[in-house]
Amino acid sequence: MGTLFLYIVVVLLVLLYKTPLLSSSPTSLSLPSVLKPGSSLSVENKDDFLISPNGLFTAGFYSVGENAYCFSVWFTKPLADQSHTIVWMANRDAPVNGKRSKLSLLKTGNLVLRDAAQPLPIWTTNIIDSKEPAQLFINDTGNLYLQNNETQVIWQSFGSPTDTLLPLQKFTKDTSLVSSRSLTNHSSGFYKLYFDNDNVIRLVYNGPSVAGIYWPDPKITAWASGRSTWASRRTATLDLSGHFVSSDSLFFNTSDSENQSVRRLTVDVDGNFRAYSLDETRGIWKVTWQAISDTCRVHGICGENSTCSISPNHGRKCSCIPNHTMINQTDWSYGCKPEFNTTLCGNGEDDFLHFPHYDFYGYEARFVPNVTLDECKRVCLGICNCKGFHFNYETEGYFSCYAKFKLINGFRTMSSNGSMYLKVPKSILLLSNNSEKIVHEDRLICSEKLPTVRIDRAYIKNPKNESVKSLMIFTYVFGALETICIIYFFYRTRNPSKTRQGYVQAATGFQRFSYAELKKTTKNFSKEIGRGGGGIVYKGEFSNNRVAAVKLLKEFGNKQGETELLAEISTLGRLNHMNLIDIWGTWKMGHWPKTCIPVS
Ligand SMILES: *[C@@H]1O[C@H](CO)[C@@H](O)[C@H](O)[C@H]1NC(C)=O
Ligand SMILES: *[C@@H]1O[C@H](CO)[C@@H](O)[C@H](O)[C@H]1NC(C)=O
Ligand SMILES: *[C@@H]1O[C@H](CO)[C@@H](O)[C@H](O)[C@H]1NC(C)=O
Ligand SMILES: *[C@@H]1O[C@H](CO)[C@@H](O)[C@H](O)[C@H]1NC(C)=O
Ligand SMILES: *[C@@H]1O[C@H](CO)[C@@H](O)[C@H](O)[C@H]1NC(C)=O
Ligand SMILES: *[C@@H]1O[C@H](CO)[C@@H](O)[C@H](O)[C@H]1NC(C)=O
Ligand SMILES: *[C@@H]1O[C@H](CO)[C@@H](O)[C@H](O)[C@H]1NC(C)=O
Ligand SMILES: *[C@@H]1O[C@H](CO)[C@@H](O)[C@H](O)[C@H]1NC(C)=O
Ligand SMILES: *[C@@H]1O[C@H](CO)[C@@H](O)[C@H](O)[C@H]1NC(C)=O
Ligand SMILES: *[C@@H]1O[C@H](CO)[C@@H](O)[C@H](O)[C@H]1NC(C)=O
Ligand SMILES: *[C@@H]1O[C@H](CO)[C@@H](O)[C@H](O)[C@H]1NC(C)=O
């Protein structure tokens, strides 16, 4: 059985090697910025790229992890740290295998990205009714587009941006920018820039458990933020000189406007929306505008029951509110849980901790205008799930009370006179004498970088290693002729009975060869082409020019082994997979039962 197993493995490797060998040559490109109908770009071919005429942008397979690739557009020139800046991705949420994956431009004008291991396309432009072929171009602006004969653009990457908007790329009601998950993980993250239903461009945090708009400031109206809700067109663009113009009256000029520069607008991993210009001499991107200057206003950073603060030395930090501990020691977005287990239910056992200049976003259980502090405390104590309240100074002698049932996106703000009061059990308040000190003590620094994570992909080993080198010769000879026939011989000491022969034939239904025939085709077993565990493989040539590999087995002495072998081959013959072989023959004659495995 060991021999049979070996041979199944051998034939598979042969096939896996054969496929790229045959398909790689016709995909060569006439122009680096155009892909012709019927051709494809392969993940394995290091020269399969499209480059914009000005050389600024490259489209191709980009490595996003170990053996994981995304079809992407990036700035051709690497930065000083040798990294590339990606501006678009086709399959950001489903990277493909580093072997045998390819992007093909079909004759129907459809662009299809396939992963060898997956039966269905990973990504496609979904153009089904195009009557004529189209070509894939990459523009000087970084736009990757399909254009048919009549110079009609039938699809463009500018219509489905990922996290970046390039100059001259239109941002519309049908598009949005979604941040990456992390600096190393390019899949869709939680921050999104979009045109809201009231025609205003907003940033929203769409986390696993909570969601909320954080830009423009949700506490004030769109009008107060200088936005207009009247425009119905919903379009925005950045021009090459750094002027951003939006239909909702969001206008800004980048700090280096008027100067020509390589620019981009990106919703970053940290939730901020920034304009960048390339400093070509230093090889770095410099920020020329950003939507949010106080980055603690971005949602989803610190999780529930924690606060965010900016420290000059360490940047953005998260801290748990007093008497709460981090739920997940490595990830702040999980938030903090209380150390105490008394319920805070207005039974006279609760009191409040005072945090001047702190506020938490939304989640009001109740809003009471024009109240005193004691009244506001009573409001919160009277609500079972009130976790605390924000007591806000509005004007002289006038305060408002915001009783909250959830404490998220806590931040420090010096621009208002408000204070946060946290509801805690009285017993805890007695112990903690100095609440101010507690909240300022930062326990951990919020790290925006996540470690590189290995992406597991179904992976087919490269056959070009030492142990299978001989197989390559084997493959070369037979792959070209498209037929491989492996014939097993069994040295047997006696004739099989007529009934057994009939059984084997019924079970397998394969063809027969005589020993003399095989002796002739292999020229008396003269041309050795390889050696396996169970015997030597010879080259055989049939009269109809069919070439075969004939294996002479030495150790199949007993009847049981033979039956098992034939049953296995029969099973193999019934397997039906495009990467597996079709067996169409196994046969016995006289002393010599033989098996033939052709490659279809
Ligand atoms: C290609 O770029 C030019 C400007 O460089 C632009 O006018 C044109 O519309 C672009 N074409 C497409 C299909 O994006
Ligand atoms: C489209 O291109 C094909 C070949 O490239 C050409 O034969 C055909 O006439 C073209 N059709 C139009 C409408 O230009
Ligand atoms: C941007 O610059 C242009 C002139 O180039 C000027 O007319 C416009 O007012 C500026 N916009 C803003 C928001 O500063
Ligand atoms: C514009 O470019 C010139 C020369 O390259 C430079 O001196 C100047 O500082 C730039 N202006 C801005 C606003 O970056
Ligand atoms: C509450 O926090 C303070 C300061 O961190 C600590 O001294 C006290 O023991 C805590 N109380 C409880 C019940 O954990
Ligand atoms: C903590 O967070 C990390 C990263 O998100 C995750 O891998 C891990 O499973 C989490 N641990 C617990 C105990 O939830
Ligand atoms: C936050 O703290 C409150 C009590 O202060 C608690 O009820 C709630 O479950 C905590 N949230 C999380 C996510 O643990
Ligand atoms: C929480 O409650 C359990 C019993 O429900 C008790 O054993 C434990 O000591 C309590 N923990 C604290 C910190 O009060
Ligand atoms: C707030 O309430 C006080 C008394 O309750 C009242 O005199 C005052 O006019 C109120 N202020 C406003 C702005 O409503
Ligand atoms: C804060 O409150 C004081 C009076 O309590 C007032 O004079 C001051 O203007 C307020 N500041 C702000 C920013 O509201
Ligand atoms: C609170 O602090 C004061 C001095 O700052 C001290 O005298 C008092 O004992 C402390 N109370 C508790 C409960 O620790």
Ligand SMILES: *[C@@H]1O[C@H](CO)[C@@H](O)[C@H](O)[C@H]1NC(C)=O
């Ligand atoms: C990237 O993030 C996605 C979404 O959370 C996750 O499914 C995937 O496993 C992550 N990939 C890596 C390499 O961490």
